[in-house]
Amino acid sequence: MRAVPALIVGGYLGSGKTTLVSHLLAHAHREGVKLAIVSNEFGDTGIDRALLDAGEEGFVELDGGCVCCRLSDTLSETLEAILTTAKPDRLVLETSGVALPGEVVVQFWRPPLRQLVTDEVVVVVVDAERAGGELDETFLEQVEAADLVLLNKCDLVDEAGLDAAEARLNALSGGQPLIRTTQCEVDPELLYPPDPEGLRQRRRDPDATPHAHTHEAFNTTELAFPDVTPADRILAEVAAMGAVRAKGFVRTPEGVRVLQGVGQRIQLSVPPNPVDPALVGRVVVIHRVAGAVAHHP
Numbered sequence: 001m002r003a004v005p006a007l008i009v010g011g012y013l014g015s016g017k018t019t020l021v022s023h024l025l026a027h028a029h030r031e032g033v034k035l036a037i038v039s040n041e042f043g044d045t046g047i048d049r050a051l052l053d054a055g056e057e058g059f060v061e062l063d064g065g066c067v068c069c070r071l072s073d074t075l076s077e078t079l080e081a082i083l084t085t086a087k088p089d090r091l092v093l094e095t096s097g098v099a100l101p102g103e104v105v106v107q108f109w110r111p112p113l114r115q116l117v118t119d120e121v122v123v124v125v126v127d128a129e130r131a132g133g134e135l136d137e138t139f140l141e142q143v144e145a146a147d148l149v150l151l152n153k154c155d156l157v158d159e160a161g162l163d164a165a166e167a168r169l170n171a172l173s174g175g176q177p178l179i180r181t182t183q184c185e186v187d188p189e190l191l192y193p194p195d196p197e198g199l200r201q202r203r204r205d206p207d208a209t210p211h212a213h214t215h216e217a218f219n220t221t222e223l224a225f226p227d228v229t230p231a232d233r234i235l236a237e238v239a240a241m242g243a244v245r246a247k248g249f250v251r252t253p254e255g256v257r258v259l260q261g262v263g264q265r266i267q268l269s270v271p272p273n274p275v276d277p278a279l280v281g282r283v284v285v286i287h288r289v290a291g292a293v294a295h296h297p
Contacts, residue, residue, distance in 0.1 A: 003118045004083070006091040007191055008104055010142050011125035013097030013245040013286060014262030016152040018048050020125055020184035021094050022272070027188050028090070036088035038078060040096045048094070048247075076107050083116045091117065097245065097286075098138060098218055102145030103210040110206050119200055123191050124173075125150045125184065127262065128157040131165035143169060147200065148193055149178040150186065217289035218244070225250045225281045234259065234283075235266050241285045248283030249275050259283055 007024075011017050021037060028035035039048050075093075083091065095101055101122045107113060108120040124146035130139070131151065143149065149169050154162055166178055177193050179186055195201065221241070225234060231252045238246050238261055246261030249271065256275055257268040 002087075003116055004088060004090055005192060006093065006108060006117045006120040008101050008108075008120055008122045009092060009094045009125065010099060010101030010104075010122060010145065011097065011150075012127065012130065012139050012142060014260075015097070015125040015127045015130070016150075016181075016184045017094050017097070017125050020123075020150065020152075020186070021092055023184055023186070024092055024188055024191075034086070034089045036082050036086050036091045037094065038075075038082060038091070039094040040075075040099065075104070076110075076113065079107075080112050080116065083113075100138070100141050100145065102141060105145065106208045106210055109204040109208055114204065114206060119192075119195070121192055121200070122147045123150060124148075125152050126165075126169060128153045128162060128165050128180075131169060132157070132161055140172060143172045144174075146173050146176050148191060149173055149176060150184060151178055151180045152184050153182065154180045155182045218286050219289055221285050221287065223248070223283040223285060225283065227251070227281075228253055231257070231268055235268070238266055238283060238285065239264060242287070243285035244288050245286040246283055249280045250283065251280055256280055261285075 009017050009020060018039075021039070025035060025037065027033070079091070079093070082088070093104070095104055101124065105120055105122055108117050122145050124142050126143065126149055128151050151162070151165060151169065157165065162180065166180070169178060170176075179190060221243075223238065223241070228251050231254070234250050234252065238259065243261065244263065246259060246266060248259050250257055250259055250268070252268065256271060258271045260267055260269070
């Protein structure tokens with residue numbers, strides 16, 4: 001069968017990965033490109049699927065864990081199945097916000113994926129505000145694995161801050177290409193940078209295995225808003241949780257709204273697609289477990 005290119009989308013919690021994948025999906029629909037999407041959510045509500053409105057074909061969620069470790073076997077089987085049955089033109093894998101894409105990409109170098117994928121590009125989405133602050137080990141390892149960096153949410157940072165963030169990320173990524181974006185608006189063709197020296201092909205070691213590593217430890221809590229609730233009350237309750245990331249759907253007096261939160265920046269907006277009533281009133285919040293790490297041998 002025909003092999004296809006793959007895009008591995010990585011990045012920290014709340015950086016904008018799902019927004020990028022949504023743009024890629026919309027572009028594929030307009031251009032008649034058959035795009036297969038595999039998404040790994042940290043949590044179990046199916047929120048990303050609802051936001052993407054990807055439909056039933058070509059979309060598989062791997063809920064509840066980190067692709068690069070706990071779900072690694074499932075991931076390889078899922079990718080093989082979707083490539084051989086759906087026969088897409090391109091594959092997009094959205095990893096969770098705590099996954100290490102450098103560990104995920106190793107699976108593409110081994111059979112059978114090695115024969116099913118022509119080239120795999122790791123795109124790491126970075127929140128411009130976060131890039132200027134204290135950087136943890138998970139963030140650093142994500143950026144180090146990038147073939148291309150998207151410096152996102154550039155509308156929230158001034159020019160001096162963007163220049164500083166770009167310089168910092170260039171040093172961390174070893175000078176890999178970087179594109180500044182707002183709302184992850186980018187020409188999809190730019191996400192497949194050329195490889196004239198064949199570096200990506202030469203790194204495809206079929207005997208490579210993920211190395212032992214540690215993650216920051218996170219846990220999730222689900223908040224329930226079963227009734228119509230004023231927006232300011234919802235925002236205050238979610239803010240009081242002090243979460244790293246919050247995502248879900250709520251019913252306000254103005255109608256159903258998407259809740260998206262990164263740290264203390266929490267917003268409500270009109271959902272881009274119809275929402276399954278079973279998802280409305282559920283907000284997943286992700287917390288960092290202070291002083292704890294998850295070890296993966």
